[in-house]
Amino acid sequence: MGYARFIWRNGMRHRRRALLTVGSVALALFAMLTLVGFVQEIDRNLEEASPVRVITRHAVSLTNFLPARHRALIEQVPGVVADSRGEPRASAELVVVINLLRRGEAQGANVTVRGLSPEGVALRSRVRIVEGRMVQSGLREAIVARRLSERFQNLRLGDEVRFGRGVWRIVGLFEAGNTAFDSAIWVDVNQLASDYRRPVYSSILLRATNEAAVRALCERIEQERRFPMIAQPEIEYYREQTRVAGPIRALGMFLALMLGIGAGFAAMNTMDAAVASRTREIAVLRALGFRRRQIGRAFLLESALLGLVGGALGSALALPMHGLTTGAANWETFSELVFAFRVTPELMFTGIVFAMLMGVFGGGALPARRAARQAPALVLREL
Amino acid sequence: MGEAIVELERVTKIFRRDQVEIPALRDVTLEVEAGDFLALMGPSGSGKTTLLNLIAGFDRPTSGSVRVGGVEVSRMSEGELSAWRNRHIGFVFQTFNLIPVLTAFENVELPLLLTRLSRQERREHVWTALRLVGLADRADHYPRQLSGGEEQRVAIARAIVTDPSLILADEPTGNLDARSAESVLALLRELNEQLRKTILLVTHDARATRYATRVRHLDKGILLPLEAERGVRG
Numbered sequence: 001m002g003y004a005r006f007i008w009r010n011g012m013r014h015r016r017r018a019l020l021t022v023g024s025v026a027l028a029l030f031a032m033l034t035l036v037g038f039v040q041e042i043d044r045n046l047e048e049a050s051p052v053r054v055i056t057r058h059a060v061s062l063t064n065f066l067p068a069r070h071r072a073l074i075e076q077v078p079g080v081v082a083d084s085r086g087e088p089r090a091s092a093e094l095v096v097v098i099n100l101l102r103r104g105e106a107q108g109a110n111v112t113v114r115g116l117s118p119e120g121v122a123l124r125s126r127v128r129i130v131e132g133r134m135v136q137s138g139l140r141e142a143i144v145a146r147r148l149s150e151r152f153q154n155l156r157l158g159d160e161v162r163f164g165r166g167v168w169r170i171v172g173l174f175e176a177g178n179t180a181f182d183s184a185i186w187v188d189v190n191q192l193a194s195d196y197r198r199p200v201y202s203s204i205l206l207r208a209t210n211e212a213a214v215r216a217l218c219e220r221i222e223q224e225r226r227f228p229m230i231a232q233p234e235i236e237y238y239r240e241q242t243r244v245a246g247p248i249r250a251l252g253m254f255l256a257l258m259l260g261i262g263a264g265f266a267a268m269n270t271m272d273a274a275v276a277s278r279t280r281e282i283a284v285l286r287a288l289g290f291r292r293r294q295i296g297r298a299f300l301l302e303s304a305l306l307g308l309v310g311g312a313l314g315s316a317l318a319l320p321m322h323g324l325t326t327g328a329a330n331w332e333t334f335s336e337l338v339f340a341f342r343v344t345p346e347l348m349f350t351g352i353v354f355a356m357l358m359g360v361f362g363g364g365a366l367p368a369r370r371a372a373r374q375a376p377a378l379v380l381r382e383l
Numbered sequence: 384m385g386e387a388i389v390e391l392e393r394v395t396k397i398f399r400r401d402q403v404e405i406p407a408l409r410d411v412t413l414e415v416e417a418g419d420f421l422a423l424m425g426p427s428g429s430g431k432t433t434l435l436n437l438i439a440g441f442d443r444p445t446s447g448s449v450r451v452g453g454v455e456v457s458r459m460s461e462g463e464l465s466a467w468r469n470r471h472i473g474f475v476f477q478t479f480n481l482i483p484v485l486t487a488f489e490n491v492e493l494p495l496l497l498t499r500l501s502r503q504e505r506r507e508h509v510w511t512a513l514r515l516v517g518l519a520d521r522a523d524h525y526p527r528q529l530s531g532g533e534e535q536r537v538a539i540a541r542a543i544v545t546d547p548s549l550i551l552a553d554e555p556t557g558n559l560d561a562r563s564a565e566s567v568l569a570l571l572r573e574l575n576e577q578l579r580k581t582i583l584l585v586t587h588d589a590r591a592t593r594y595a596t597r598v599r600h601l602d603k604g605i606l607l608p609l610e611a612e613r614g615v616r617g
Contacts (some may be wrong), residue, residue, distance in 0.1 A: 003496065009484040284480040287439070288494045288541075289469025291462055376441045 003298075011302045014274070018306060021263075021270040021363075025310025025355050026317060028256075028263035033318035033351050035252035037343050051211050053123065055237045056221055057203040059228035065200030068092075068193070070227050074204050077224075079217035081209045083119075089207040091120030094189050096196055098163040101153045111152065112184045113142075113163065115192030123205055126177030132157050133172050137188050140164075140195075143172035145182045155185070164195030205234070260358055263310070267363020271303050275367040279374065286376030296372030300364045307359020311352035318343045318351075388549055388581050389415035389438055394447035396433050396604075407433040409604045411447070417548070420575040420582045422595035430604040431585040435551050438583065439472060440464040452548060469497050473542030473580075475571075477554035479534040481526040487513065487537045488522040494545050512540035516570060532563025539570060543580065550574065552584045556591070568594040 012018055056074050058064035066074075075088040083089050094115040099108040114120075121127055121134060135141035142161070149155040149170070160167045168187065176182045193199060208214045214233050221231035275282070285295055321343055396408040408430045415421050425431050436442040437449050440456040449456045452471060459467060481490045491512050495505045513519045516536040526534055535555060542550055552571065556564035572594045574580045584591055592598050600607040 006485070006489075013484050280478070280480060281482055284474075284476070284482070285493075286465070287441070287468065287474050289465050289467075289497050291465045294497075376439075 007298060007301045007305060010274070010278075010298070011305045014270075014277075017270050017273060021266050021306050022310040022313060024266040025263045025307055025358065026313035028259035028358075029311050029314025029351050029355050030317040031259050032256040032354070033315065033343055033347060034321050035256045036351075037318070037321065037347060038248075038252060050125070051233060051235055052208050052214060053234040054206045054208055054214060054217055054221070054231050055203050055234050056206065056229055056231045059230045065094075065198065065202060066204065066227070066229065068199040068201060071201065071204065073224065073226070074221060074229070075206065077206075077217060077220045079208055079213045079220060080206045089119055089123065091117040091123055091205045092189055092201045093117070093120060093203050093205060094192050094196075094198065094200065095202040096164075096192065098185075100155070100161070102151055103153055109152075111148065113187060113192065114181075114184050115187050115189030117189055120186075120189075120205065123207055124176070124181065126179060127174055127181060129172045129174045131173040132170075135171060135186070135188050138191060139188065140166050140168045140191060141171045142168045142185050142187045143174050144170055144185050146173045146175055147182045148184065149173055161185075164192065166195065260354075261362070263355075264358050264362025267303055267306055267359050268366065269363075270306065271299060271364050271367035272370075274302070275299065275371045278371075282371050282374050283376050286374070292372040295374075296368040299368035299371045300360050303359040303364025303368070304356045305359070306363070307356040308352065310359070311355025314355065315343075315348040315351055318348070386417045387414045388417045388419075388452055389413070389583065390448070390450040391434075391437070392448045392450075394434075394437060394444045394449060396430075396437065396442070397445045406604050408437075408444075411601075411604075411606045413599065413606055415549075415581060415583055417581050418575070418579050420572065420584070420594070420596045422584045422586060422591040422598045423601060424585075424587055424591070424598060425601035426587060428603075429601040431587075431601055432553060433604075434601065435553055435583070435585050439468065439474070439551055466497075469494055469545060471547050471549060473545065473547040473550040475535070475538050475542050475550065475552040475555045477557040479526070479531070479538045479558070481534055481537055481541075483526050486523050486525055487518060487529065487540075490526070490537055491540045491544050494541060498545065508544050509540075512544040513537075515543065515574075516540045530563070531559050532566055535559060535563070535567050536570065539567070539574075543574060543578070548581060550580050550582045552582060552586075554586055554588075555584070556586065556588045564588065564590060 056066070058066055071092050075090040080088045080090060096113050096115075097110045098113055100111050101108050118134075118137065121129075129143060130146060132143065135143055144155045149157075154161045155170060157170055157173055159170045161170065162168070174181075174186070176184075189201070193201075206217070208217045218231040218233065221229055282295055286292075391411055391413040394408055394411045395406070398405045398407055411430075411434065413434075423431055423434065433442070437444055438451060438456070440449075440451075440459060443457045454467070456464070481487075482493065485493065488509055491509045492505055495508055498505075500508065510519060510522075513522055516539050518533060518536050518540065521529060521533060521537075526537070529537065535558075539555075542552075550571070555567055555571070559567060568588075568590060571582055571584065575582050575596070582595075584595060
């Protein structure tokens with residue numbers, strides 16, 4: 001008989017109690033992995049942002065626009081990199097929000113439509129068209145983020161969807177590396193501006209010659225006196241955007257913490273009962289020569305085992321959530337951001353380790369200490 | 384006179400509960416020689432278990448000295464006492480105290496987990512002990528599948544598996560029927576005679592006097608004088 005077997009048999013001695021504890025740890029871990037997966041997903045939107053790209057927009061707010069006539073002024077500011085034809089690598093973009101019906105639901109949700117220049121796709125390294133092709137300028141064609149197309153009606157390849165002044169044909173599906181663009185429809189900016197009769201842009205995306213030139217480029221744009229503009233490194237812009245996810249993140253982490261504490265108490269209750277019901281056996285082990293720390297360790301390992309089993313079960317429960325998409329409101333544009341839960345092996349491993357630690361420090365530490373301090377003399381007296 | 388394995392010299396133990404002092408042992412002086420089978424008898428509350436606790440190092444005397452195998456027990460640290468008990472003392476309890484989730488074999492093996500013996504050596508020791516108590520065929524039975532007498536025999540196998548020099552038995556027949564009690568006492572005598580184990584048996588079972596080589600009586604914490612010694616093996 002090995003030590004591990006002894007611990008396992010002890011842990012499974014009161015199966016109903018052990019299963020309840022394992023169940024509560026599993027549920028806590030399931031909720032935590034799901035919430036952490038969601039929060040991590042919010043953060044991933046920042047990852048696409050490049051330090052060499054600059055976003056220029058109206059100085060007042062996101063809902064004010066840059067007049068189309070200032071486009072050349074901005075694109076020709078020194079510091080913007082040029083392509084092989086000498087054209088500035090820039091994408092003038094216009095964002096509108098439309099309402100579409102979700103699949104299987106009669107209720108609509110806001111979706112972002114982004115008009116962009118042909119350079120707009122090339123500027124975003126993570127974006128790739130996975131089905132179909134890119135839109136042609138001057139036509140009512142659209143490419144749709146694959147995740148979005150799975151969640152909304154009439155957004156599959158070849159479908160037609162009505163917004164603006166006409167019907168738009170879906171000619172391609174794209175993936176954007178789990179960034180915010182995975183929640184958008186992309187079209188030609190000029191066609192979109194024409195449809196909405198807005199000779200304006202929401203923003204202009206520029207690529208700086210290098211990272212060092214970014215700050216100077218921003219300053220030059222902001223010094224332009226003919227029009228009030230803000231130029232920000234893209235990464236800063238998105239950091240501000242994801243800030244809106246702060247309350248979700250805080251709530252998620254708070255709930256996860258509460259569930260973790262609850263599971264810790266369940267484990268402690270189980271281990272407390274185990275120590276109380278094994279008073280005589282602990283005394284026997286002490287009489288046989290087991291040291292205090294060996295007995296304490298046995299109880300700690302037992303609670304770690306409960307945590308481990310609960311953790312593994314919770315991870316297994318969370319696994320089907322991987323890749324599941326859901327919507328969340330972007331609170332500034334009131335459009336729908338699509339999130340995919342990502343339960344990665346690293347996250348599962350961290351979760352299982354966390355569950356074990358929860359068992360050890362949350363549930364096992366105090367009862368184990370009590371067991372270790374028990375006097376062996378008890379065994380020879382009436383209990 | 385043989386070599387004294389247990390030496391108690393003027394041992395007094397007083398328990399304090401709130402402000403009240405309860406004397407459990409008063410000025411007890413006792414020697415147990417190697418190879419002895421001493422039955423320590425007396426009514427409930429006479430201090431028998433307290434005496435065993437002191438000899439095992441579970442408790443410390445209020446005054447006096449307790450030496451086992453030449454070692455002053457009360458001066459050892461907790462860690463030293465644990466290792467010392469594992470090597471030198473075997474325990475047999477009134478309520479058997481087997482671990483219910485372990486088989487008879489595993490219960491006997493338990494004290495050997497603390498030694499440096501290999502798995503194979505441990506197995507050999509366990510089989511030897513189980514054969515000695517006549518329960519080799521019950522090795523894979525759990526305590527709940529054994530009778531009271533069999534449980535106590537497993538407990539005796541566990542007590543001797545580390546080959547200790549001293550076996551402390553606390554009312555080992557207290558929970559047994561007459562037949563099982565006789566068989567346990569006979570087994571203890573066998574261990575004493577054939578393996579030369581020193582046995583200190585605390586009991587108020589009068590049958591013990593027929594198996595022990597010496598009998599001493601405790602009454603109200605006082606060890607009765609030698610004149611009262613009367614137990615002689617039949």
